[in-house]
Amino acid sequence: MITEETGYEVNEAEVGFLAMHFGAAQERVKENKQYTRKVSIGIVCASGFGVARLMMTRLKDKLGNKAILKAYGKGEINKYIISNTDFFVSTMNLDQLPVDYLQVSPLIPPKDLVKIEYKLEDYSHIRRDTTETPFNRRLDEAYFLIREIKSIIRRYRRMETSENIRFRELLQFMTMQVTDSLHAAAALRDGIEERERLNSQIFPELGIALLHCRSGAVREPVFISCTPRGDAKFKDPYFKGIRAALLMVMPIDDDRNMHAEVLGSISGAMVTNEYFLRMIKTGREDQIRAELARELKCFFFDHLDRS
Numbered sequence: 001m002i003t004e005e006t007g008y009e010v011n012e013a014e015v016g017f018l019a020m021h022f023g024a025a026q027e028r029v030k031e032n033k034q035y036t037r038k039v040s041i042g043i044v045c046a047s048g049f050g051v052a053r054l055m056m057t058r059l060k061d062k063l064g065n066k067a068i069l070k071a072y073g074k075g076e077i078n079k080y081i082i083s084n085t086d087f088f089v090s091t092m093n094l095d096q097l098p099v100d101y102l103q104v105s106p107l108i109p110p111k112d113l114v115k116i117e118y119k120l121e122d123y124s125h126i127r128r129d130t131t132e133t134p135f136n137r138r139l140d141e142a143y144f145l146i147r148e149i150k151s152i153i154r155r156y157r158r159m160e161t162s163e164n165i166r167f168r169e170l171l172q173f174m175t176m177q178v179t180d181s182l183h184a185a186a187a188l189r190d191g192i193e194e195r196e197r198l199n200s201q202i203f204p205e206l207g208i209a210l211l212h213c214r215s216g217a218v219r220e221p222v223f224i225s226c227t228p229r230g231d232a233k234f235k236d237p238y239f240k241g242i243r244a245a246l247l248m249v250m251p252i253d254d255d256r257n258m259h260a261e262v263l264g265s266i267s268g269a270m271v272t273n274e275y276f277l278r279m280i281k282t283g284r285e286d287q288i289r290a291e292l293a294r295e296l297k298c299f300f301f302d303h304l305d306r307s
Contacts, residue, residue, distance in 0.1 A: 039123040040068045041116075042081065044090035044101075046198050048073030049250065049260040050212040051091060051106050053267035054203075058108045059089070059116065061272075067120055071264050073214065076256065086123040089116060091199055107205065141258065142304060148262050149296045152223050156292055158285040163228035167238045168193075170226065171211070174247045178222045188217035188249060204240040206270055207281055212248040212263070214256065221250045221259050223266055225280055225288065243281040246270075265299035266292070 002010050010018075043059070045052035052071035059069055072081060074090075077097055088094060088101035102119060104112035161173055171192055175185040191213040195201065202209045227244045228234055234242055248266065250259035269276050276291045283291075 035127060036124050037127070038066060038068050039120045040070070040084060040086045041120070042077070042085040042088040042099075043069060043071045044074055044077065044088050044092065044094065045071070046074055046092070046195050047212055047214055047250075047260075048076065048256075049248065049264040050195075050201060050210050050267055051199060053264035054210070054271055055089065055091075055104070055106060055108055056264070057268035057271045059113075062108070062113055063117070063120065066124065071260060073256075073260070086126075087119055106199075106203075138304070144255065144258055145262065145300055145303065148221060148258070149300060151220055152262065152266075153289060153293050153296065155222055155224075156285075156289050157224045158288055159224060159226040160229045161226055163230075163232035163235050165228075165234065166236050170234075170245055174211070174224065174226055174245065175217075177224055178247065178249060179217050184217040188213070188215045191215045191217070192247075202238070202240055202242060204242060206277065207241075207243045208270060208277070209239065209242055209245040210248070210267060210270070211245060212250075212267075214250050214252050216252050218249050218251050221248070221263055223248050223263065223292075227281065231282070246280065261303065262296070262299070265295060269295045 002008065041059070041063075043052040043056045045055075048071050052073075056069045056071050059067070063069075070085070072088075074092060074094070077088075077094075077099070082097075082099055086100070088097075088099050089104055090101055091104060091106050093103060094101045100119075102112070102115050104116070108116075157177065159174065159177060161170065165173070168189075171189045172185070175188040175192070176182075179185040179188055192201075192211050195213045196211075201211050223246070225244055225246050233239075234245070239245075248263045250256060250263055253259075270280070273291070273295060276288075276295060279288045279291050
């Protein structure tokens with residue numbers, strides 16, 4: 001910046017000297033700020049329970065207990081959520097919303113993490129009123145989660161198909177497994193394709209596709225997976241060499257935030273639980289269901305602790 005503004009070149013020794021003093025000053029400012037609180041950060045993607053959950057899981061590990069992280073779909077950001085959130089993090093452009101946000105890459109590279117940490121530090125010294133969650137609401141949520149988790153575990157299926165299947169053919173095959181009619185399957189397929197056009201749901205780094213959306217084609221949340229037969233990978237170049245496709249769909253109803261919490265915990269497990277990810281790609285259905293149950297059990301008790 002000095003060079004751009006003045007035209008003078010600054011050597012490395014001088015840069016180091018300035019950086020040391022700026023760093024020391026920053027630490028003194030931190031020490032003088034007496035008030036510190038947890039910062040509420042909203043993680044936003046198109047649906048709120050796919051890419052946003054992957055991002056949230058990574059940030060939980062990096063930010064620790066400095067922040068309260070919640071995932072949202074872009075379409076559900078309302079005045080209430082905005083008023084209870086300090087700033088948002090998203091892979092999408094949120095300029096049309098009246099919010100403070102950072103646009104980042106899905107897997108939160110170091111340069112994006114630094115931006116988030118700086119913004120978190122600023123907000124941590126700004127006072128904000130909080131409201132306690134009523135106990136009866138916690139009871140209602142616990143009952144809802146018990147029913148939902150049991151349903152997801154019971155309905156989970158591991159499918160197999162040809163390694164040569166095309167992307168759209170895979171969508172047709174998987175959506176037929178979780179809907180009641182051809183019309184519903186077509187509507188769900190259209191929804192996933194629209195979501196894919198917004199931001200790809202294929203993650204070659206993890207070896208999976210995380211196909212997800214909200215849809216009126218289902219009446220309750222569903223989670224299934226599909227792999228090529230044997231030890232093969234999908235050969236269609238569009239899949240980028242992945243080993244498994246996951247389909248997660250939640251209904252459009254008044255409980256969408258809770259649905260997103262539950263399904264989002266499964267998305268997050270793809271990052272935090274290497275064994276679960278490996279089973280999704282190579283394990284038997286009973287092995288995957290057992291690990292799914294363990295992950296959802298941990299989510300359930302963690303949710304109760306946080307409520």
